[in-house]
Amino acid sequence: MARVDLRCGSCGYMFFVSDVQLAKPEGVKCPSCLAPVGLTGPTPGGPRKKTVRVLATGSGGGDPRMKLYILIGGGVVVIAIAAVIFMFSGGKPREDDDEARRTAPAPVNNNPGPARPIVKETPKPAPAVNNAPARPAPTTAPTPAPVTKEAPKTPAPAAPVDLPPEIVKALREQLLSLKEWHVSLALSAPEKTRVDGLLSTGKGGAGDVEFLKSLIEGPRLRVVREEAGMIQEAYARLEKEALESLPVDKVTMNDGRILHGKIVEETADLLKLERKFAGGVAGVMPLAKPGVKEILKGKGLGSEFKTRWDDALKGGPAKMGALLTWCKESTLPLQASLTAYALLVDNPGMTEARAEAGFATDPVSRMLEAEKQGGFITHEGRRWVPKELKDKLLRDGFVIMDGRWVSKKDKIISVPGLFRYETQNDKPVVIAGTVAHDEVVNYVTVQDLTTNSFTEKPEIKLVRRFFVSAPMVVTPTRTNGPGTPEVETIIVTDKGSIAAGNVTKGEVFLTVPVGAPMLEASVMTSAEVKPGGSIAVSLILDGNRTPLYNCGTKEDKSHKIPPELIRGKTEVQLVAEISSRATYRPKTEKRRVRGLKKDGNYVLQKALDVIYNQLVPEYQAVLFPSNSNTVEVFRLTVATGDPSPGLDKLFENAKDVLK
Secondary structure, eight states: OEEEEETTTTTOOOEEEEHHHSSSSSEOOHHHHTTTESSSSHHHSSOOOOOEEEEEEEHHHHHHHHHHHHHHHHHHHHHHHHHHHHHTTTOOOOOOHHHHHHHSSSOGOOOOOOOOOOOOOOOOOOOOTTTTTTOOSSSSSOOOOOOOOOOOOOOOOOOOOOHHHHHHHIIIIIIITTTTHHHHSSSHHHHHHHHHHHHHOOOHHHHHHHHHHHHHSSSSHHHHHHHHHHHHHHHHHHHHHHHHHHOOOEEEETTOEEEEEEEEEOSSSEEEEEEEEEGOOOOEEEEGGGGGEEETTTHHHHHHHHHHHHHHHHHOOOHHHHHHHHHHHHTTTHHHHHHHHHHHHHTTHHHHHHHHHHOOOHHHHHHHHHHHSSOOOEETEEEHHHHHHHHHHHHHTEETTTTTEEEEEEEEEEOOOOOHHOOOOOOOSSEESEEEEEEEEEEEEEETTTEEEEEEEEEEEEEEEHHHHHHHEEEEEEOOOOOSSSSEEEEEEEEEEETOOOOEEEEEEEEEEOSOOOOOOOEEEEEOOOTOOOEEEEEEEEEEEEEEEEOOEOOOEEEEEEHHHHOOOOEEEEEEEEEOOOEEEEEEEEEEEOOOEEETTTTEEEEEEEEEEEEEEEOOOEEEEOTTTTTOSEEEEEEEEEHHHHHHHHHEEEEGGOO
């Protein structure tokens, strides 16, 4: 085993290893800088190494005295390095030096590299290389002093400069002029502290200028500034509207109602009372004088509000809050809005006032939510979160159909009594079914000129018209009855076309063109149903029947059609299934048609009596029963959807909200 003396090409440290250790694939490390070293650079398949210079090679160690000299020289070098570090650190140990010592690599003796063998041969002095004294080969490598690396020096910050005056002005005018509650929404607590510090000194660095610019141009400040402006504008507008149209008059009705408003016209028969609501919307109520119990001009709530308002302006937020509660209890919506905005001018964060004015609890969070939904939508002078505007439009009666807005428009299609409907040129409902009548039969005596005889002729009057399952027709049969020398008798007997007790079934179809896509609909079909009969109304959709309702004894109610069945359709098709048991009411009537003529005891002409055995049909189920005074037998109330392209355009960037 031979010794090889080495000198690190990186730090210059000299040391020795055995040729066996040098030949291993993992190589050796410099005891000073712990860099992997080798003779000629990286070993194939091994770690990256640094080039070293070979000083000498030998089979054993050196002279013991030389070892001692080298140890003493190494100690002197270590002490000198420590003295230099101490001097440059200002005479005091530095925290970063302590940290460097704690994190410095372990001495070479603790390195988990291959163990160096103990050389037992008598050490021989190694020849000097490059005029350097030969180093004895110690049994163990000397422990090098830990290398202390100086922490990287942080460049000194640039000296602060004056903040741009336009930025300072913008901050003071746009941000610091706001109420504290709005400022707290625009700035977090750390940001507020930083802004206050910069404005107090008027100086800052480049990073501070960028920070202030981001605040001025950021969305949070824009949102709170917009809200602050809206509050001021609405307050000025409402103050004029609410105080000009005060409900100064009081009207008491006979039914106990008390109305407050402003009397704009009064005649002997009519009283017109103007009432104004939030948003400047005014309405005039015509009141019939006979229904008015008392009129008190100048005694309305408006007069009391004016007094309370002047007092609240002087009394501060507490009295203004009490006035808001009073306005809401007194049903003064316009004045309540004015009071709410008056409170917001002083404190925009007051919860009750924000709710009355329709503001979100946190406008910044509302802005962030709007951005998620495609951005704010401006409508009717306000900025809306898409979902908020959607809910508002739905409350106003607009409807979403297939992702598009349509305006809701009510339409009524009706059928008057069948007698009147028959004479109409325009028939909005197509009805197909069997019509029957209730009749009144009157007989009149007529003379047959050919035979110079008299007979009875029936006169039929139609009393009611309706739809039935099947008509019950009666046919009269005339037979001679028992007579006397002076009286001749004829019997007229009716026979029904349907035997009594038999059940008949029939259908009545109704087709109602609407002309526009439907949103919802309800239907009314007048009917009369007695025991033994029934009428079931169904909706026909794509050839299939969906039951809607069964008619009652006196059917005159409106029934809602499920919206999902007719939404988007432009026509309604109905069918009424009628079932009835044939029933007749017997009626007997005897009439003298011709009188007796005699000449003494001689009979010139016998009297003629006619006996009528009638059958009067009684239907157990009739649809649309009508007489000459019937106003309505069928009504379809529909809400159609007219396209609203203007609203669709508002939601161009928020179409997902309409799904």
